[in-house]
Amino acid sequence: MSRFYKLLALCLCVSGSISALHAQTPVDTIWSARYVITQDAARHVIQNGAIAIRADRIVAVGPKSEIDARYKPATRLDRPDAILAPGLVNTHTHAAMSLFRGIADDLKLQDWLEHYIFPAEAKNVTPDFVRWGTRLGCLEMLLGGTTTFTDMYYFEDVVAEVAKEAGIRGVLGETIIGFPVADNKTPADALAYTEKYLSRFRNDPLIVPAVAPHALYTNSDETLKASRALANKYNAPLVIHLSETKKENDDALAARHMTPTKILDTLGVLTGRTVAAHAVWVDEADMAILKSRGVGVAHCPSSNMKLASGVAPVVRMLALDIAVGLGPDGPAGSNNDFDMFEEMDLAAKLQKVTTMNPQALPATAALEMATIRGARALGMEKEIGSLEPGKRADLITVRLDRPNAVPLYDAVSQMVYALKAGDVRDVMVNGKPVVRDGRSLTLNEPLILQKAAEYRAKVSLSLR
Numbered sequence: 430m431s432r433f434y435k436l437l438a439l440c441l442c443v444s445g446s447i448s449a450l451h452a453q454t455p456v457d458t459i460w461s462a463r464y465v466i467t468q469d470a471a472r473h474v475i476q477n478g479a480i481a482i483r484a485d486r487i488v489a490v491g492p493k494s495e496i497d498a499r500y501k502p503a504t505r506l507d508r509p510d511a512i513l514a515p516g517l518v519n520t521h522t523h524a525a526m527s528l529f530r531g532i533a534d535d536l537k538l539q540d541w542l543e544h545y546i547f548p549a550e551a552k553n554v555t556p557d558f559v560r561w562g563t564r565l566g567c568l569e570m571l572l573g574g575t576t577t578f579t580d581m582y583y584f585e586d587v588v589a590e591v592a593k594e595a596g597i598r599g600v601l602g603e604t605i606i607g608f609p610v611a612d613n614k615t616p617a618d619a620l621a622y623t624e625k626y627l628s629r630f631r632n633d634p635l636i637v638p639a640v641a642p643h644a645l646y647t648n649s650d651e652t653l654k655a656s657r658a659l660a661n662k663y664n665a666p667l668v669i670h671l672s673e674t675k676k677e678n679d680d681a682l683a684a685r686h687m688t689p690t691k692i693l694d695t696l697g698v699l700t701g702r703t704v705a706a707h708a709v710w711v712d713e714a715d716m717a718i719l720k721s722r723g724v725g726v727a728h729c730p731s732s733n734m735k736l737a738s739g740v741a742p743v744v745r746m747l748a749l750d751i752a753v754g755l756g757p758d759g760p761a762g763s764n765n766d767f768d769m770f771e772e773m774d775l776a777a778k779l780q781k782v783t784t785m786n787p788q789a790l791p792a793t794a795a796l797e798m799a800t801i802r803g804a805r806a807l808g809m810e811k812e813i814g815s816l817e818p819g820k821r822a823d824l825i826t827v828r829l830d831r832p833n834a835v836p837l838y839d840a841v842s843q844m845v846y847a848l849k850a851g852d853v854r855d856v857m858v859n860g861k862p863v864v865r866d867g868r869s870l871t872l873n874e875p876l877i878l879q880k881a882a883e884y885r886a887k888v889s890l891s892l893r
């Protein structure tokens with residue numbers, strides 16, 4: 430126990446005995462665990478800790494004895510052999526693409542997109558496809574400890590409906606792209622569709638609707654500017670792929686003598702809440718722009734490695750205090766799963782091996798990116814990303830009774846380098862339990878797996 434908590438425990442012993450004379454404060458639930466990784470400003474890890482929750486908010490975090498003395502819960506969950514941590518924050522993915530999992534592997538981004546993904550999407554993507562694909566994605570994400578996901582796809586209103594049904598938090602961007610796609614035939618149609626979607630889901634407790642122009646290279650300047658204006662009108666984030674490949678940068682430099690970041694900035698696209706995915710090929714001037722505009726970056730190490738896109742300068746971005754989060758990107762060939770534990774592990778190792786410095790990105794930084802810094806990348810750090818009084822109750826327990834979890838010397842190191850998505854045991858989002866003992870409480874797992882098999886047959890036939 431740290432000195433701070435010894436002191437705190439002492440004070441609370443005194444106040445505890447006073448409060449024993451009075452009624453304990455009622456709360457809805459208390460969760461306790463062997464370690465509570467808070468990710469608060471001082472990065473406290475509390476041994477034998479607990480969290481009191483009322484409605485959708487965290488009321489108190491501290492040593493279990495103290496929380497038990499002060500609060501009377503209606504229900505409780507004690508996990509003496511687990512870590513309790515903030516829910517993981519995924520800052521970039523395409524959930525519905527789970528139905529294309531493994532459809533085309535081991536390719537470069539442009540080849541993969543143009544020859545496999547765009548044709549497969551043209552033949553298969555419908556609202557029903559998006560509904561079942563998102564259900565499958567949300568099931569995997571929740572079981573793996575992700576409590577917030579950032580999505581870009583078509584029929585994003587359907588994605589939002591599924592996220593609410595699953596009980597997962599989402600920053601969900603409707604895609605705007607410069608050629609006819611499943612939900613809209615023109616960018617003008619897509620902008621109109623997006624506006625309807627933004628007004629439908631604004632002020633939702635779980636959904637942050639967003640505008641998602643796919644990338645600089647798939648949209649006209651006019652569409653990009655209109656996307657920004659629309660996002661700002663609704664105070665919504667704009668999410669976009671940025672400088673993912675060397676080709677994207679080389680093409681921009683050849684055609685316009687500016688990097689993609691510089692072009693977007695010149696167009697005014699970065700003036701407002703923005704989440705840029707990848708940012709692999711950014712230079713010092715680009716990073717200065719990202720920093721000054723407060724752009725959040727979604728680092729996607731699995732995807733960047735699998736598509737051989739390159740290595741994002743994450744160490745430099747962190748030194749500049751840019752809000753860099755983590756994302757698994759797409760399951761269809763650029764990853765192929767939604768495992769945020771793997772992203773933490775790979776984010777750390779990728780920077781170590783490319784800088785030849787084992788301290789380049791330590792476990793503490795990787796966990797930050799998956800929690801509080803990821804929340805900052807989404808502009809949501811006041812609401813989620815850490816376990817602190819007043820914040821939304823988004824939390825997970827991760828079991829410590831498996832061979833890969835013992836012995837434990839350092840809880841943060843264990844989270845990043847040893848524990849896996851499959852070790853997640855319980856998940857709460859917005860005060861509501863959604864996973865208990867490794868089972869979804871909100872989604873019909875057998876039916877979702879059956880639908881995935883049905884779609885596999887359908888998609889295979891369509892590509893013959």
Ligand SMILES: [Zn+2]
Pocket residue numbers: 521522523670706758759
């Ligand atoms: Zn992506």
